[in-house]
Amino acid sequence: MKIWPERTKIRLKVRYPDKFSVFFCPILFLLFCLLAFFAFLAFFAFLAFFVFLAFFLSCQKSLSMMLSGLFLFSFS
Numbered sequence: 001m002k003i004w005p006e007r008t009k010i011r012l013k014v015r016y017p018d019k020f021s022v023f024f025c026p027i028l029f030l031l032f033c034l035l036a037f038f039a040f041l042a043f044f045a046f047l048a049f050f051v052f053l054a055f056f057l058s059c060q061k062s063l064s065m066m067l068s069g070l071f072l073f074s075f076s
Helices: 019-058 060-074
Strands: none
Touching: none
16 A cells, blocks of 8 residues: 555656856855955954054054154164
8 A cells, every 4th residue: 555646746846046046146155255254354453453553552652762763774
C-alpha cells in the first residue's frame, strides 16, 4: 500500500534563479561590506582625531615647540 498515491504526489517545481539574484546580490553584498569597512575606518579615524586633539591641547606648549623645532630642523 502506497502512503502517497500517485495523483496526490507533490511535484516540486524547479525554479531557476533570476539574473538579479545571481549577478546583483553578490555585488550588493560586496558593496555593503566595503561600506561597513569604510564606516569602521572613519569611526576610528574620528576617535583618533579626538584623542590627538586632547593630547595636543593637554601639552600644547611642549608639542608646539617640538613641532616647530622639527620643522626648523627639516629645512636647515
